Amino acid sequence: MDVAKAERIRIYDVARVAGVSVATASKALNDTGRMTDATRTRVKQTALALGFRPNAMARALTQQRSFTIGLLTNDSYGRFTLPVMAGINEALVDQGVSVFLCGIEDDAALGKIHVDAMLDKQVDGIIATGKRIDRRLPVDLSELPLPVVYAFTEGPADAVTLVSDDAQGAREATEWLLGLGRQRLVHVTGPDSFASVSARAGAFREAAGAAAAVLHGPWSEAWGHAAVAQLWQQETPPDAIFCGNDQIARGVVDALRERGVDVPADVSVIGFDNWEIVAAATRPPLTSVDMNLKELGRVAGRLILDLAEGKPVEPGIRTLPCKLVVRQSCGGDMLARPNRQEELQGI
Amino acid sequence: MDVAKAERIRIYDVARVAGVSVATASKALNDTGRMTDATRTRVKQTALALGFRPNAMARALTQQRSFTIGLLTNDSYGRFTLPVMAGINEALVDQGVSVFLCGIEDDAALGKIHVDAMLDKQVDGIIATGKRIDRRLPVDLSELPLPVVYAFTEGPADAVTLVSDDAQGAREATEWLLGLGRQRLVHVTGPDSFASVSARAGAFREAAGAAAAVLHGPWSEAWGHAAVAQLWQQETPPDAIFCGNDQIARGVVDALRERGVDVPADVSVIGFDNWEIVAAATRPPLTSVDMNLKELGRVAGRLILDLAEGKPVEPGIRTLPCKLVVRQSCGGDMLARPNRQEELQGI
Numbered sequence: 001m002d003v004a005k006a007e008r009i010r011i012y013d014v015a016r017v018a019g020v021s022v023a024t025a026s027k028a029l030n031d032t033g034r035m036t037d038a039t040r041t042r043v044k045q046t047a048l049a050l051g052f053r054p055n056a057m058a059r060a061l062t063q064q065r066s067f068t069i070g071l072l073t074n075d076s077y078g079r080f081t082l083p084v085m086a087g088i089n090e091a092l093v094d095q096g097v098s099v100f101l102c103g104i105e106d107d108a109a110l111g112k113i114h115v116d117a118m119l120d121k122q123v124d125g126i127i128a129t130g131k132r133i134d135r136r137l138p139v140d141l142s143e144l145p146l147p148v149v150y151a152f153t154e155g156p157a158d159a160v161t162l163v164s165d166d167a168q169g170a171r172e173a174t175e176w177l178l179g180l181g182r183q184r185l186v187h188v189t190g191p192d193s194f195a196s197v198s199a200r201a202g203a204f205r206e207a208a209g210a211a212a213a214v215l216h217g218p219w220s221e222a223w224g225h226a227a228v229a230q231l232w233q234q235e236t237p238p239d240a241i242f243c244g245n246d247q248i249a250r251g252v253v254d255a256l257r258e259r260g261v262d263v264p265a266d267v268s269v270i271g272f273d274n275w276e277i278v279a280a281a282t283r284p285p286l287t288s289v290d291m292n293l294k295e296l297g298r299v300a301g302r303l304i305l306d307l308a309e310g311k312p313v314e315p316g317i318r319t320l321p322c323k324l325v326v327r328q329s330c331g332g333d334m335l336a337r338p339n340r341q342e343e344l345q346g347i
Numbered sequence: 348m349d350v351a352k353a354e355r356i357r358i359y360d361v362a363r364v365a366g367v368s369v370a371t372a373s374k375a376l377n378d379t380g381r382m383t384d385a386t387r388t389r390v391k392q393t394a395l396a397l398g399f400r401p402n403a404m405a406r407a408l409t410q411q412r413s414f415t416i417g418l419l420t421n422d423s424y425g426r427f428t429l430p431v432m433a434g435i436n437e438a439l440v441d442q443g444v445s446v447f448l449c450g451i452e453d454d455a456a457l458g459k460i461h462v463d464a465m466l467d468k469q470v471d472g473i474i475a476t477g478k479r480i481d482r483r484l485p486v487d488l489s490e491l492p493l494p495v496v497y498a499f500t501e502g503p504a505d506a507v508t509l510v511s512d513d514a515q516g517a518r519e520a521t522e523w524l525l526g527l528g529r530q531r532l533v534h535v536t537g538p539d540s541f542a543s544v545s546a547r548a549g550a551f552r553e554a555a556g557a558a559a560a561v562l563h564g565p566w567s568e569a570w571g572h573a574a575v576a577q578l579w580q581q582e583t584p585p586d587a588i589f590c591g592n593d594q595i596a597r598g599v600v601d602a603l604r605e606r607g608v609d610v611p612a613d614v615s616v617i618g619f620d621n622w623e624i625v626a627a628a629t630r631p632p633l634t635s636v637d638m639n640l641k642e643l644g645r646v647a648g649r650l651i652l653d654l655a656e657g658k659p660v661e662p663g664i665r666t667l668p669c670k671l672v673v674r675q676s677c678g679g680d681m682l683a684r685p686n687r688q689e690e691l692q693g694i
Contacts, residue, residue, distance in 0.1 A: 100445070101447070117443075121415065
């Protein structure tokens with residue numbers, strides 16, 4: 001590639017071509033200073049013709065804003081981060097604000113490097129995301145001289161934090177199963193060390209009754225298989241299984257089919273995450289709780305903008321509602337549900 | 348300090364010793380930017396003490412560099428982009444360079460906004476990634492006044508482009524199946540409109556013989572099921588199926604199990620992508636071709652740095668080798684393969 005082509009047009013080049021000083025060129029482009037209209041126009045036309053873009057840093061020095069937000073993520077897999085980021089972009093792009101994504105991969109040293117780079121680029125704020133609301137990132141953002149919004153990761157007590165409403169999502173799923181006439185509900189979920197697991201299990205028990213069993217295991221299809229093997233040793237196996245994520249649910253559905261148990265005729269199954277690639281490939285396709293990650297990203301984007309603009313934002317944890325996306329794995333009359341259209345659109 | 352040694356001191360070393368970012372060190376030495384006098388003095392003294400002597404060319408480049416690379420992606424799902432990005436970050440973080448990620452979601456208007464933002468932030472270069480080597484991004488980067496590296500997306504004829512070696516990956520998989528003694532090989536893959544599909548199918552036919560069947564369909568588990576139904580109507584079904592991606596392979600393995608066909612005893616199956624979440628959950632776990640996306644990202648990072656620093660880089664398409672990751676779905680004696688250890692580490 002041509003090196004000359006890689007060189008960037010600077011204010012100096014504009015000034016030289018327009019035949020004015022750098023100071024005059026700068027003033028002309030900023031609509032300040034004293035000069036003839038002809039000079040100002042000539043400088044602006046020259047800048048346009050050369051493809052000159054005013055240095056973002058120089059602009060930031062006067063406006064105190066870089067129109068850049070840093071997104072720090074600890075989710076190397078991206079399943080949570082990418083939809084959140086899409087939402088953030090949606091909220092910010094119309095404001096001329098762009099987003100820096102830095103993955104820190106649970107590495108404190110890498111986290112520090114990226115935070116330093118963000119400060120150096122004078123980002124207007126940082127959105128910090130993880131995979132668990134009960135885990136802090138390996139880098140402390142609480143003393144930074146700029147606003148921070150936390151999403152799916154634990155922040156300090158006075159932080160602005162966003163999280164999906166696990167309890168509400170689990171309650172909706174459980175009530176949906178009860179509404180279908182199911183009577184023997186079981187919750188097969190992830191390790192009980194996760195705050196989200198406790199929140200979902202608590203809401204499940206509240207709706208299904210304290211006697212309803214909750215089985216904990218790893219976040220895997222294999223655990224779905226193992227849980228079915230365990231449950232079908234009982235005299236009266238369940239007629240509905242609400243799973244802690246879609247991978248467990250897929251294992252459950254596969255295991256039931258292999259036992260000749262019909263889903264949804266004999267047993268209704270609901271997952272959590274509404275991870276399209278898993279939910280849609282399950283046979284039959286999986287009804288699942290969607291955490292509305294894109295909307296959570298939009299809210300995070302609006303909040304960080306408000307903070308960057310100095311608007312008052314109440315600190316604390318904001319929970320955003322989940323939504324049940326109904327497919328075929330729990331059966332029943334889908335038409336009975338009033339907001340079916342929105343759900344189907346969500347598929 | 349001798350001259351040869353001083354030549355090797357980089358701005359990065361000055362920054363590290365002075366305890367500031369590379370960009371701050373650069374600004375301090377160039378008497379630009381905003382910082383305390385104490386910081387500027389400390390950086391200058393550090394540079395003096397280390398014998399940092401930028402030559403004229405390096406200084407010019409340093410002055411014009413933002414130590415930021417833009418990563419433009421059209422892969423909204425992130426399955427390809429995130430490993431690539433991890434590799435890019437690995438290559439750049441030690442150079443004090445950070446990465447801007449912008450998703451353009453196949454939207455030309457959004458693409459233009461993000462490219463403008465990148466230019467505005469004066470990124471030193473752009474890495475453009477997509478999902479297909481035979482599709483261009485919806486935004487033209489060929490006239491930008493800065494270096495661009497393309498990965499998994501089509502660039503102009505004189506571009507620097509990176510792509511996995513589909514043919515070599517397919518050849519390795521096919522030869523592995525032949526080496527196991529399999530004789531009736533079939534390739535079940537994606538739509539023939541994809542360049543990667545043609546490349547893989549061509550290599551498969553070359554190794555397996557022109558008579559070996561290639562079946563095209565969608566990139567889904569459902570197609571894996573349908574293909575097995577079709578193949579098992581034949582009088583002599585295959586004893587080895589090489590699939591175009593892991594999702595098709597998973598469908599194939601599930602369909603075979605449901606027909607009572609043993610994998611790997613009766614039929615060997617190999618996938619493509621080595622997508623951990625699918626390959627590991629398949630029963631039995633899937634042998635698959637890994638595209639080495641992280642290494643591809645590292646190479647892209649090094650190339651964009653070279654271009655940003657004005658070093659000569661040969662244009663053209665660079666193909667990076669794939670690697671077969673052996674799990675249980677194709678059977679045979681894993682010990683027979685000389686580089687078994689590396690493969691197992693790749694799992």
